[in-house]
Amino acid sequence: MSYNDQLTAEDTSFQDVIHELLFTDAIPEVKKVLPEILMVSSYSPRECGIATYSQDLITAIRKKYVESFKITVCALEADDQHHNYSADVKYVFNTADSNRYLSMALAINRDTAVNLILIQHEFGFFSNQEELFTEFVKNIFKPVVIVFHTVLPRPDEKRKLYVQKIVNLAQSIIVMTNSSAEILIRDYNTAKDKITIIPHGTHLVPHADKETLKSKLNLSGRKVLSTFGLLGSGKNIETTLRALPAIIENHKDTLFLIIGKTHPEVFKREGEDYRIKLVKMVKELKLHDHVKFINSFLPLPDLLEYLQLTDIYLFTSKDPNQAVSGTFAYAISCGCPVVSTPIPHAREVLREDAGICFDFENHLQLAEAVNSLLDNTELRESISSNGLHRMAATAWENTAIAHTQHFEKLERNKMKSEFVIPLINLDHIKRLTTHFGMIQFSKLNQPDIKTGYTLDDNARAMIAMCQHFELTKEPESLKYISIYLDFIKYCLLPEGYFQNYVDENRSFTEQNETTNLADSNGRAIWALGYLISLQDILPEKQVKIAEEILDMALQNVSKIHSTRAMAFVIRDCIIVRKSKSQ
Numbered sequence: 147m148s149y150n151d152q153l154t155a156e157d158t159s160f161q162d163v164i165h166e167l168l169f170t171d172a173i174p175e176v177k178k179v180l181p182e183i184l185m186v187s188s189y190s191p192r193e194c195g196i197a198t199y200s201q202d203l204i205t206a207i208r209k210k211y212v213e214s215f216k217i218t219v220c221a222l223e224a225d226d227q228h229h230n231y232s233a234d235v236k237y238v239f240n241t242a243d244s245n246r247y248l249s250m251a252l253a254i255n256r257d258t259a260v261n262l263i264l265i266q267h268e269f270g271f272f273s274n275q276e277e278l279f280t281e282f283v284k285n286i287f288k289p290v291v292i293v294f295h296t297v298l299p300r301p302d303e304k305r306k307l308y309v310q311k312i313v314n315l316a317q318s319i320i321v322m323t324n325s326s327a328e329i330l331i332r333d334y335n336t337a338k339d340k341i342t343i344i345p346h347g348t349h350l351v352p353h354a355d356k357e358t359l360k361s362k363l364n365l366s367g368r369k370v371l372s373t374f375g376l377l378g379s380g381k382n383i384e385t386t387l388r389a390l391p392a393i394i395e396n397h398k399d400t401l402f403l404i405i406g407k408t409h410p411e412v413f414k415r416e417g418e419d420y421r422i423k424l425v426k427m428v429k430e431l432k433l434h435d436h437v438k439f440i441n442s443f444l445p446l447p448d449l450l451e452y453l454q455l456t457d458i459y460l461f462t463s464k465d466p467n468q469a470v471s472g473t474f475a476y477a478i479s480c481g482c483p484v485v486s487t488p489i490p491h492a493r494e495v496l497r498e499d500a501g502i503c504f505d506f507e508n509h510l511q512l513a514e515a516v517n518s519l520l521d522n523t524e525l526r527e528s529i530s531s532n533g534l535h536r537m538a539a540t541a542w543e544n545t546a547i548a549h550t551q552h553f554e555k556l557e558r559n560k561m562k563s564e565f566v567i568p569l570i571n572l573d574h575i576k577r578l579t580t581h582f583g584m585i586q587f588s589k590l591n592q593p594d595i596k597t598g599y600t601l602d603d604n605a606r607a608m609i610a611m612c613q614h615f616e617l618t619k620e621p622e623s624l625k626y627i628s629i630y631l632d633f634i635k636y637c638l639l640p641e642g643y644f645q646n647y648v649d650e651n652r653s654f655t656e657q658n659e660t661t662n663l664a665d666s667n668g669r670a671i672w673a674l675g676y677l678i679s680l681q682d683i684l685p686e687k688q689v690k691i692a693e694e695i696l697d698m699a700l701q702n703v704s705k706i707h708s709t710r711a712m713a714f715v716i717r718d719c720i721i722v723r724k725s726k727s728q
Contacts, residue, residue: 181561182216182259183553184236187266189221191229193376193410193443195472196266196295202347204234206546214550214563216259220250222271226414241271247278251285261560262553265292267312270411276308283315289556292316297326298467299333309334318556320549322346322470325490342552346470346491347545348479348537351450353590359455369397369520372456372482374405374449375473378412379420382464382487387427387437388509389516394436397520402433402460405440405452453480457526458519461486464506478537481590483529485515500532527589534590570614575607579626582652583633598649602666604633605673612677615684624685631677631688634670635695642698644670671699 185204188197204217218236223229225242237253240246254260263286272279283290292312298305313319313334319341321327327343330336360366371393373383383404394400408421421439428437444452453459459482461474470491477484484501486492492503502519504511519526550563578585578593584607587597608630615623636652637644646666647657674696681689 179259180214180216181261181557182218183262183264184218184220184254184257184260185264185266186220186239187222187264188271189219189231189235191231192221192223192227193407195376196268198446199295199346199472200266202349202542203545203549206347206542207550210543210546210566211550211563212566214565215261215553215561218260220254227410241275241279244275244278247275247282248285251282255285255287260288262557263288263290265290265316266295267292268295269298280308280311280315283312289317290315291318291320291552291556293320293322294326294330295322295470296467297321297329297469299329301333306334310336313340316340318342318552320344320552323490323494325494326469344545344548344552345540346472346475347542348475348540349446349450350541350543351454351480353481353592354451354454355592356455356457359451363451363455365401365455367399368401369399370401370403370455370457371460371516372403372405372452372458372477373460373462373473374403374444374452374477375471376409376412376443377404377406377420378409380463380465380468382462382507383424384427385462385464385507385509385512386460387424387431387433389513390433390436391431392510392513393516393520394433396517400436400520402437403440403452403456404437405442405444405449407441407443449476450480453477453482456480456482458482458516459484460512460516461489461492462512463487463489465489466506475537475540478533479541481530481534483519483526484533485512485519495533495536498532499529500536501529531590570618572614575610576626579607579629581629583629583636583648595650598647598655599633600648600666601634601637601644601646601670604630604637605666605669608634608673609676612680612684616680619683624688627677627684627688630673631691631695634673635691637670638695638698642701643667644699667699667702671696674699 185200187200188194190197190201200219204219207217217234219231219234220237220239221229221231221235223238223240225240231238237250239250254263265283283292301309309330313330313336319330319336321330321341321343322345324343327338327341330341331338357366360368360370371386373381373386375381377383386402390400390402404424408418412420421441425439428434440452453476456477459474459477461471461477461484463471464487466487466489468489468491471489474484474486474489474491474495478495478501484492484496486496486501486503487506488503492501495501496503502515504515519529547565554561554563574588574591575584577591578588580595583599583604585593585595585597586600586603587594608627611623611626611630614620615627634644637646637648639645644663644667645654645658646661646663647655649655674692677684677692678689678696
C-alpha cells in the first residue's frame, strides 16, 4: 500500500493544505504578535477617578499607536464590587482577598504575552493590605512601572517604609507634578533618575458656543459656577455654599451646579449623609434658586458640555496633599476660568494669570475671587485663554506619546512604537476663512473678525491648500486656493509691493506704515511660486493670475533686505524653475 493510500480524510485535508502552499501563490497571512502592556488599575464601569484616567490613557495610546503594542487591563475590585467589563479587561483582581495577591502575580508571570506591567497606585486601593501589595510587586518577574496618583509629604515611618519598598521594587516611577517628584526625592530618598513626570492628560475639546449649550440645558440667562466629581466631604463644597450669598448679592443670576453622585466608597460607609448635609445648607442659606444638584456620574460628552457652558469652575478640596485632580484638568481643557484651593497641581498650573488660588476653607476669599471674575468679562476670557495654552501640552495625545516613549526606553529593543499620523483636519482653516480671505486670529476656535486679515496668513493658507489639493485632489480645495490668491492680489500695490494688514472693512491699516513688511512680501512671493509649480494639476486661470502677480512683485525684490524674506524669494525661484524644466 502506498503512502497516499494510508491517508485518512483528515490527512488528505492536511495534504491539500501543503499542496496549496507548495504549488500555488496563496500565502497565509501571518498575524503580527504585538508586545503587551498590562495595566493594573480600577477600570470602567467602576465609578472612580482613576478608572476614568486609565480608560482615557488607554484610548489615547491606542489611537496614536495602533500597531505598536497591545494594552490589556487587570481590573482592581473589592469584595462587594463586581462589574461587567469590556474586552480590555484580561484579569480581575479582588484586592480584599489576601490569597489573590500571590496567585495574580503567578498568573502574570505565566502570561508570556505580557512584557511590562503598569500599576496605577492609590493608597485606598490596597488599604490594610500594604504588605501583601509589596509582596505582589516583589513576586512579579517582569518590568514594573508604578504611577503614584498621591504622594504624601512628611510621612510617618510606616508610610515611608511602605513607599520606599514599592519604589525599590519598581523599575520606574511616574508622577504627574513637579511637586510630587520633589516630595519623593526629599521625603522618601528616591533617586531622581528613577522618576519620570508625565502630567495628567486633558481632552482636546472642540469648544461649542457657551450660550447655545446653556440654551440646550435650560440654563440661559444664568452665570454658571460648577464643580464636579464623586462627592465626599473632602470636596468641601460647603465652602462654596457659604460664599454664595456674597456672590448672589452682586450677581443675582448666579447658579451653582454640583455635578456628580456620591463616591461609592463613601456611600458604603456613610450613605448619602454628605449630600444631605449640603441640601440642608442650601435650605438654611435660602439658596434653592441658586444651587442645582446633578446626582449622576455623567458620560464624558455630557460632562464636557456642562464644563464648556460653565463661566467659572470651582475646586474647593480641603486636602493640601492632593497632588493632582482630573476634574481640575478637565475643567481647564474646556476653557473654564478656575478658582481653586492651592493643591500642588493648582499652584503649578494657575501661575502667571492662568487662574486664581484661595486659602483652604476660606469662603470670603472665594466669594471675592468669583465676584472679581464675574465683574470682568475680559479678565475671565484672559484667564481662560492662559489656562488653555498652559494645558495644551498635556492633551491626552501628548500624554500617550510620553508614556509610549517611556515604555520604549525601559524595554529597549523589545518594543518599537509606530506613530499613527492623524487624519488631516481642515475645519479650523475653513472656519477662519470668509469669502474675502483668512481672518488673522480667533478666540479659542471662534474667528475674531475684529482682528482683520493679513497677507502672511493668507500666503501660508494658500501653500497649505495647494499641498492638500496635490495630495487629495479634492475639488473643494480649489475654492479656498482662489480665495487666498484673490486676497494676495488685493494686497498688491500698483508699484509691485504688497501690504500686509487689512481690517475687517477691507481697508489697509496704519500698521502697514510702521511695520517692516519684507517677510510678508517674501512669503507671498513663495506662495505664488508654489502655486505656479503645480500648473499641471491646477486650473489654468489660477496659474495665470499667480504668474501675473508674481511678475509685478519680482520687479521690487532688490529692495528686500530681510534674510528670511530673501530666502523665501530664492525658494520661489527654485520651485518655479524646477517646475518649468519638467
